Amino acid sequence: MHFFTKIKLSLLHAFFLLAIFPGFLMAQSTMPVVYSNNEGLLQRFADISDSIYLNAVFLDAGDTQKQLLAMADKQVKINQARGNAANLKPSEIYQQALKATVLIGNAYLCNRCDMTHLNSATGFFIDKSGILVTNYHVLDLYANPTGGNTSRCFQVMTHDGKVYPMTEVLSSSRLNDLAIIRVDTGGDEVDVLPLGQPAQVGEKVFVMGHPQGFYYHFTDGMVANNYMGRAPDFPAHVLKYQMAITADYATGASGGAVINESGQVVGVVSTTRTLHVNV
DSSP states (O other), X not given: OHHHHHHHHHHHHHHHHHXXXXXXXXXXXXXXXXXXXXXXXXXXXXXXXXXXXXXXXXXXXXXXXXXXXXXXXXXXXXXOOOOOSSOOOHHHHHHHHHHHEXXXXXXXXXXXXXXXXXXXXXXXXXXXXXXXXXXXXXXXXXXXXOXXXXXXXXXXXXXXXXXXXXXXXXXXXXXXXXXXXXXXXXTOXXXXXXXXXXXXXXXXXXXXXOGXXXXXEEEEEEEEEEEEEEOTTSOTTOEXXXXXXXXXXOTTOTTOEEEOTTSOEEEEOOOOOOOOOOO
C-alpha cells in the first residue's frame, strides 16, 4: 500500500510541475513537437477539389472504369528508389513515409446537397515522376459511385498541401486489390518509398495511413502470418497471397504502405478483419 501511495504522489507532483512550467519543459526539448491540423487539411483538400474539377485535366470516372479493366495485370517500369542497407529509427521511417504518402480524395456530389464531399483513402509514391500505389477498391468507388452520388474528380494531396489530379491508370489487379496510377505533378519531383522483399513472420513493420480522419497516422506491429486466403467476390477456389499484421489501421488507411525497419515497402493495407469469440 505504501508503495502505491508513493507512485500516486509522484505522478500528481509531475502533473503539477507540467502545469506550472510547460515553457521550461518545452525549452529543454531538442525537437519541437509538430501538431497537425486534421480539420484544416481536409477543408483545404475539399476546396481544391472544386478547382481541379473546373480547371484541371483529370481522368473522369468513366475512363477510370475503362482503364481499370484494360490495364489489368500490366507491368509498369519505374525508376525505383534505392533502399537502405541498415535499419532506421522509427522517427526516420516516419519522416520518410510522411513525405511519400498522399491523402487520396474521391470527390463527389451527394444526392442530398450541392456540396462537394470526399471519400478519403491513402496511397504512396514509388516514382519521382508521379507514379503511386493505392487499392483497386479505392479507384473502383470513384469509377462506380454508390447511393446515387456523382463522381467529380480524383486527386491526391501531399503532406505539405500540394494537390495533383489523377491522369492515368497504369496497372490494376482486382484480385490483389492494387492499382498503380499516374498523377500530373506539374513538373514537381515527389518523394518516394523504396520497394523491399516480402517480410517474414515476426518481422517488425510500420503503417502510414489516414484511418477515419486521423491523417498521417503512424503505427507499428509485426507480421503475424503469411498465408494463402480466399479472395472476396471471387470463386471459392481462387486464393491469393496475404499478409496479416498487428499494426493498427482502419477505414481510410486503404492503400497505405506497410514498411519494414529499413524503410522499404513490403505490403499495402487492403482490408481489416475483426475476430469475435463467444464463450
